[in-house]
Amino acid sequence: MTEKAKAAVLMEPEHFVIREFPLPQLGPRDLLMKVKLCGICGSDIHMWHGRSQIHEPWIIGHEFIGEVADAGSEALALRHLAIGDQIAVELLIPCRQCRWCMEGKYEICEMDNVSLGPDHGRQFGCNIPLTRPPTPLWGGYSQYLYVPEQALVHKFHKQVSWQAGVTVEPLATAQHAIDRSHIKGGESCVVVGPGPIGLSVTAAAKHAGAEPVILLGTQGDVRRLEVGCKLGADYALDITQVADPVAEVKRLLHGSGADVSVECSGAPAGSLLALRSVRKGGTSVLIGMSGMRELTLVPDADIVFSEITVAGSLMSGHGYERAMKIIESGRFPMEAMVTHEFPLAKIDEAYALMTSRREDPIKIALNPWA
Ligand SMILES: [Zn+2]
């Protein structure tokens, strides 16, 4: 193993520099992950623009996948792992002590709160600065990731391709949203927004037995809607091609709205579409974040009169193990979401492509070893 790790450091907004760092001294229960691929998330783009809680150089990237490279003296036995195992490490490092962690709701951990102080961020690649001890290697745009004792680590039991494996974090996020919907086999599901999360929700819904799954996109989503069909969508619609998208959903469902809808677009109009596509007594799950934009809805008509349950869904809950099973099953070609791969050294090119949406990238993955 090399003694150093190359990583892309976000020095200031819109400015990455490739730097080398020594590998960390591991505590007895720590692991070191060799990062094989790391996806670029929409939220990474926000951080790159400077919209983050960290205002010093740091390593971003939370959609990493890789293998066990090194371990402290107790870590392998404790986690039933071996060097070289293909693993997924959850984005959030829970405190395991607050009320919500004790209830297993790690995604709303009270200690994951940078407003309590700079040492309170607990999300790899999202809110941990370079200066946090014992190493700068807290983000996925790197050859190696430091995995402390409290991190949640899962092993793939069947070898999967790295391109399929790198979809694990969005797919786990999707699985959590499906859990929040309490959808049952045979129930219908509308998915609003065919980005990586919407496509992952499509696969997770189908895997949970949803029937039919209706994926809604807009103009310019041609490629995404096509991939959606491969990932389990029974119908994939460009809503700009129909006069009334809600009426169209009802027509496909023989008159009623969907049992469940999941909002993944992040657009206020998408939230309204998700709410209004649901049948009486149905459930609408909101994942897409809209950058705190406000939503103008009519609570009586949109929620109360139809007794709609509205649920928020944040991060991945307990979705990782099942997301990994979906990938291992090979039932859905998750790798179809990864439309581009760049060497980490060409991160600026990757970001230029991602932000321009030239060539309509769905998921761009960075390879720190290419
Ligand atoms: Zn993400």
Ligand SMILES: [Zn+2]
């Ligand atoms: Zn906690």
